[in-house]
Amino acid sequence: MTASTPIPSELRERVLAASLAARAGGRAVPAAAEISATEAFARAADAFVGLLSSLTSAQWRTPVLRDLDVQGLVGHLIGVEQDVQRALAGDEEVADADHIASTQEAAAAQADRDPALTRTSWRRAADQTIDIVEATAHQHAGSVVSMHGMRLSVDALLVVRAFELWTHENDIRRAVDMPASVPDASVLTLMTDLAVQLLPHAVTRTGSAEPTDLHLVLTGAGGGTWDVPLGNRGERPEGQDLTIVVDAVDFCRLVANRVALDALDVHSEGDGADRVLAAAATLALD
Amino acid sequence: MWRRISDVTTAVSARISANRCCDAPALGTVRLVGSTPTDSLLAARIAAGDDRALAEVFDLLSGAVYASALRVLGNGSLAQDVVQDVFVELWCHPEKYDESLGTLRTFLTVCARHRAHDVIRGELRRAAREERSERMIPTQRDASPSDHVAAAETASEVRAAVELLPPGQREVVELAYFRGLSYRDVARATGVPEGTAKSRVRLALARLEALLDRQLLESS
Numbered sequence: 001m002t003a004s005t006p007i008p009s010e011l012r013e014r015v016l017a018a019s020l021a022a023r024a025g026g027r028a029v030p031a032a033a034e035i036s037a038t039e040a041f042a043r044a045a046d047a048f049v050g051l052l053s054s055l056t057s058a059q060w061r062t063p064v065l066r067d068l069d070v071q072g073l074v075g076h077l078i079g080v081e082q083d084v085q086r087a088l089a090g091d092e093e094v095a096d097a098d099h100i101a102s103t104q105e106a107a108a109a110q111a112d113r114d115p116a117l118t119r120t121s122w123r124r125a126a127d128q129t130i131d132i133v134e135a136t137a138h139q140h141a142g143s144v145v146s147m148h149g150m151r152l153s154v155d156a157l158l159v160v161r162a163f164e165l166w167t168h169e170n171d172i173r174r175a176v177d178m179p180a181s182v183p184d185a186s187v188l189t190l191m192t193d194l195a196v197q198l199l200p201h202a203v204t205r206t207g208s209a210e211p212t213d214l215h216l217v218l219t220g221a222g223g224g225t226w227d228v229p230l231g232n233r234g235e236r237p238e239g240q241d242l243t244i245v246v247d248a249v250d251f252c253r254l255v256a257n258r259v260a261l262d263a264l265d266v267h268s269e270g271d272g273a274d275r276v277l278a279a280a281a282t283l284a285l286d
Numbered sequence: 287m288w289r290r291i292s293d294v295t296t297a298v299s300a301r302i303s304a305n306r307c308c309d310a311p312a313l314g315t316v317r318l319v320g321s322t323p324t325d326s327l328l329a330a331r332i333a334a335g336d337d338r339a340l341a342e343v344f345d346l347l348s349g350a351v352y353a354s355a356l357r358v359l360g361n362g363s364l365a366q367d368v369v370q371d372v373f374v375e376l377w378c379h380p381e382k383y384d385e386s387l388g389t390l391r392t393f394l395t396v397c398a399r400h401r402a403h404d405v406i407r408g409e410l411r412r413a414a415r416e417e418r419s420e421r422m423i424p425t426q427r428d429a430s431p432s433d434h435v436a437a438a439e440t441a442s443e444v445r446a447a448v449e450l451l452p453p454g455q456r457e458v459v460e461l462a463y464f465r466g467l468s469y470r471d472v473a474r475a476t477g478v479p480e481g482t483a484k485s486r487v488r489l490a491l492a493r494l495e496a497l498l499d500r501q502l503l504e505s506s
Contacts, residue, residue: 004349005356008366012344015370016337019377025337030381215338219330225337243338245331267327 028223032185037155037162038133040187044162045126047181048077048169052119055176060115064175065168066100068107073168074122075110079103081125084161087147088132088140088154095146102148133158159194162187167256167284182249188222192248195255195283196226202279203230211239212272223248230276242270244277257284325383325390332380340377347391348373354395358402358495368401403488406495407463413444414464447494455490462487 023029035043052074060070068076080103083094094102110118133140133154140154152160162183170180183191196216203212211231218224231239245267246254253259254277261277331339348369355368372394376383383393448459454476461472473483 005353007348007352007369008362011352011366011369012341012348015344015348015373016341018370019340019374020337022374023378024335026335028334029378215336217331217334217336217339219327219334223334225331225335245327245336248334 026225028189028218028221032189032222035186035190037158037190038130040162040190041126041158041165042130043187044165044169044183045123045130047183048165049119049123049126051169051172051178051181052115052122055115055172057115059176060118062172062175064171070172070175071110071113071115071118072107073172074118075107076100076103077165077168078110078118078122078125079106080161080164081122081129082106083147084129084157085125085132087145087157088129088136092146094148096149097147099148129161156194156197159190163191163194163252163256166191166252167258170258183222185221188248188252189224191252192218192222192224195252195280196228198283199228199276199280200230202283203276204232206275206279206282210272210275212242212270212276213239214276215241215243217243217245218248218251219245220248222252240270240272242268242272242276244268244273246277251280255280255283257281324385326385328390329380329383329385332377337377340373343376343390343394344373347394350391351394351398354398355402358399359405360495364405365402368398368405371401372397403491406491410444410459410463410491410494417445418464451490451493455486455493458483458486459490459494 052070055070063069064073080099083097083102086094143154144151145154145157147157150157150160166181166183166187172178173180182188196218199214199216211229211233214226214228214230216226216228218226229239233239246264250259250264254261254264261274261281264277266273266277328339328343332343351372352365352369355365355372356362359365359368375397376394383390387393448456451459457476458472461467461475462469467475469480469483469487472487473480476483478486
C-alpha cells in the first residue's frame with residue numbers, strides 16, 4: 001500500500017478548480033445525446049407499441065392495474081392521448097379533469113375489441129399527438145398547457161407522457177412476467193430533470209415544509225447532481241443540509257410510485273431522506 | 287455549472303397527480319446503504335457530476351497519490367502537477383475506474399506512478415533532443431556561452447546516468463529515446479520479445495530516476 005504524504009494546503013483548491021474547469025459539475029458522464037421532448041415521447045411510444053406487438057391474446061387479458069387488464073390500460077392511454085390533444089387545442093374542460101375518471105370511457109370502450117385494433121388506435125392517437133405538437137410548435141413556444149390538474153409547458157407535458165408510457169409499459173411487463181425495461185440515457189435525462197424540478201412542489205404539498213438544502217445525486221445513465229432548496233423558507237433562508245444519492249432509474253421508479261422506499265438502495269447524509277423520497281413518490285400518475 | 291433548481295422557472299402547478307394529491311405516503315423507511323461511501327459509490331457520484339464526491343476522494347487519497355508521484359519524481363512541484371492531472375482525469379473519465387480490478391486508492395496511485403513516469407520520459411526526450419541539437423549545431427550565433435554550458439551539462443548528466451545502466455537496459459534506452467525507435471523496433475533490434483523490451487525500458491527508467499540528479503528535473 002502506498003504511504004500517504006502531507007500535501008500543500010493550496011493544492012486541494014487548485015485541483016478542484018482545475019477539475020471543474022475541465023468538466024462542469026452537475027451533468028453526468030458519459031453525456032447522453034440531447035433530444036427534444038417530442039423525441040422522448042416518440043421513443044417511449046415506440047417502446048410501448050413494440051411491447052404491445054409482442055403480446056399474445058391471453059396476455060392482453062392479464063389484469064394489470066386497478067380493474068384494468070392490458071387492453072383496458074391501453075384504452076386508458078388512448079383516453080389520455082385524447083385529453084392531451086384537447087389540452088393542446090385549449091379545451092379548458094380537461095384542465096382539472098381527473099386523470100383516471102376522464103379516461104374511463106376510452107378504457108371501457110376497448111372491451112371485446114380485437115387487441116390489434118386497440119393497439120392501432122393507441123398508435124394512431126400517439127402519432128396524432130406528435131403531429132399536433134410538431135405542427136403547432138411555433139404557436140406553443142413558451143406557453144403553458146393545462147391538463148389533469150397539471151400546468152406544464154408543452155415540452156414538460158411530453159416528458160410526463162413519456163414517463164407515464166414507460167411506467168405502464170413496465171406495469172404490463174410485470175403482469176406478464178417480462179423483464180423490466182429502462183429508457184435510453186437521453187430519455188432518462190429528461191425524465192430525471194423534470195422529476196427533480198417537480199420535487200419541491202411535491203415536498204410542499206405533502207406538508208414537509210422544513211427548510212432543507214437538498215444535494216441530490218442520481219447515479220447511472222440519465223443521472224446528474226442537483227442542489228434543490230426544499231420547504232417553506234419563511235425567515236430562515238438557510239435550510240438543513242441533506243444529501244441523497246440514489247440510482248437514476250430507481251428514482252424514476254419511485255417517482256412513478258412503482259417501488260417501495262425500503263426496497264431502494266439509498267445513501268444519505270443528514271435528516272429527512274425518508275420525507276423527501278416519500279414526497280417524490282406522490283408525483284406519480286396512475 | 288450546477289443545475290440549481292432555485293433558478294428554474296417552471297409553470298408546474300402544485301398538483302401533478304390528480305389521484306395521489308397529498309396522499310400520505312405509506313412506503314416504509316429508506317434503506318441506507320452503509321455509512322461509509324464505497325469506492326464504487328464515490329466513482330458513481332463523480333460520474334453523476336457530484337464535485338463533493340471528488341473533494342471527498344481528494345481528502346481521502348491525495349496524500350497517497352502525492353506520495354506515489356513524489357517517490358518517482360523526487361520533486362514536490364512536479365509531484366503536485368501529477369496529483370492535479372490524476373484527479374482531473376478521474377473527474378473527466380470516472381468510467382476508467384473498474385472496482386473489480388482494485389480499490390480506488392490503488393487505481394489512483396498507479397495512475398500517479400504512470401503519469402510520473404510519463405513526466406520522466408518527457409524529460410529524457412527533451413534532454414535527448416537537446417543533446418542531439420548540441421551535436422548537430424556546433425555553434426549557435428544567438429546562444430550565450432552560459433546556455434551552451436547549461437545544455438551540455440544537462441545532456442552530459444543524462445548521458446552519464448544512461449552509461450551507468452546495465453548493458454541490456456542501456457541498449458533499449460538508447461534505441462527508444464536517443465534513436466526514437468518504437469518498442470516493436472527496439473525488440474527487433476535487440477532480438478527479444480516486445481514485452482521484454484518494454485520491461486527493460488521500465489526498469490531502466492526506474493533506475494535512471496534514482497540516478498539522475500533531481501536538480502536536472504527541477505531546473506527544467
